[in-house]
Amino acid sequence: MKKIECEVCGSQRLVKEAGRFICRDCGVEYSLPELQSQIIDSPIERNQRLFKRAKDLFRAREYEAARQLYQRLAERGDLSAEFYEKLCEAHLEPLRKDCRSAILTSFQHSLENLWNRDPDRYFKQASQMLGEIIVFGLTVEEIYEEEFQSKAARLESTSMQTLKKEHEKMQEGAGAAWLLMDQAAHLCAETAGDLSKASSYFWELVDAILDDLSINQKRGTIALGDVQEERMYFAKLKDGAKETEEVN
Ligand SMILES: [Zn+2]
Numbered sequence: 001m002k003k004i005e006c007e008v009c010g011s012q013r014l015v016k017e018a019g020r021f022i023c024r025d026c027g028v029e030y031s032l033p034e035l036q037s038q039i040i041d042s043p044i045e046r047n048q049r050l051f052k053r054a055k056d057l058f059r060a061r062e063y064e065a066a067r068q069l070y071q072r073l074a075e076r077g078d079l080s081a082e083f084y085e086k087l088c089e090a091h092l093e094p095l096r097k098d099c100r101s102a103i104l105t106s107f108q109h110s111l112e113n114l115w116n117r118d119p120d121r122y123f124k125q126a127s128q129m130l131g132e133i134i135v136f137g138l139t140v141e142e143i144y145e146e147e148f149q150s151k152a153a154r155l156e157s158t159s160m161q162t163l164k165k166e167h168e169k170m171q172e173g174a175g176a177a178w179l180l181m182d183q184a185a186h187l188c189a190e191t192a193g194d195l196s197k198a199s200s201y202f203w204e205l206v207d208a209i210l211d212d213l214s215i216n217q218k219r220g221t222i223a224l225g226d227v228q229e230e231r232m233y234f235a236k237l238k239d240g241a242k243e244t245e246e247v248n
Contacts, residue, residue, distance in 0.1 A: 004035050007050055008057070008069045026065055028057075047073070051081075058084065063091045079110045080125070087132055094140050095173070100180045103133065107184055111191040119197060126188045127202045133184045134208060140177035141212075144170045145221055167220075174216060175224040181209045182230065189234070195241035206234050 005012045011025035014035075021030040034049075041049065050073055057066035067088035073081035083106040090099035107129060114122045148170035155163055185206050189195060210231055216222040 004038055006030075007038070007053065007072075008065050010072070026068065028065055047076075054081070054084065058088065061091070063088045067092065079106070079113045080129070082106045083110045083129060084132075087136060090136055091139075094136070094143060097176070100176070103136075103180065104183055104187065107133070108187050108191065111187060115191055115193060119192075119194065122192055123197055123199045123202050126192075127199060127205060130184055130188050130202070130205050134181050134205060137177045137181040138212070140180075141174040141216065141221070144173035144177070170221065171223045175222045178209075178213055178216065178222055178225065181212070182225070185209055185234075189237055194244065195237055196245040198238075198241055203234075203238060210234070 003012060004014065006014060006023035006026060006028060008028045009023060009026040011023050013024035014021045014030070015024055016022075019032075021032070021035055022028075023030075037049065038046070050069060054066050054069040054073065057063075057069060067085055070081045070085035070088060074085050083103070086099065086102040086106045090096070090103055093099060110129065111122075111126055114125055148166050151166050152163060155166075188202065189198075189206075192198065210227060213222060213225050213230070214227045217225070217227065
């Protein structure tokens with residue numbers, strides 16, 4: 001018979017407390033029906049349930065538990081689970097730079113797989129993932145900005161040299177976070193074989209990324225990138241997509 005276990009971390013040390021079952025190792029809680037469904041669910045139902053739990057944990061910003069669960073799902077070969085696993089890792093250590101290349105790599109694998117499997121659903125899922133990358137990118141920008149503001153407040157005008165250095169550090173850090181969002185948007189558009197399938201939500205996300213750059217350049221938070229050039233690049237893609245749509 002299948003043993004009851006914590007579906008997040010695999011531990012079998014579950015204790016009952018006030019009608020709930022709590023994992024002693026990772027702290028995730030289960031109801032009795034949830035534990036029972038471990039035994040009666042089909043593999044597909046089990047997978048759906050695990051994805052839902054992972055998503056709930058992610059939404060609740062329980063990134064370590066979500067990461068463990070996504071990792072288990074990724075081990076079974078699910079590419080989107082691998083993407084979310086990398087995203088959780090990045091949220092756990094937002095300033096670690098190697099997490100970002102891991103996000104982009106797994107994002108690209110996911111996108112290729114999505115496009116090959118079901119082009120009609122591609123933009124729905126791709127936009128969801130791009131949205132999550134934007135949330136992460138904006139979080140990192142904010143961290144750098146707050147760090148700079150608090151240092152600036154402490155230093156006041158006593159050391160212009162140090163302040164200048166800190167400002168450059170913020171520009172570099174926030175700029176790299178913006179670049180992650182922009183590269184992800186490029187990947188989304190460039191992996192799709194047919195942009196006429198792109199939803200208005202996808203183009204809204206692209207606009208949000210470009211607006212963010214525009215605002216942050218004006219405020220001096222970010223020094224890199226050419227907003228106009230990027231706008232033109234995506235506007236061209238969008239126009240091309242419209243033409244394809246009209247021909248079809
Ligand atoms: Zn556990």
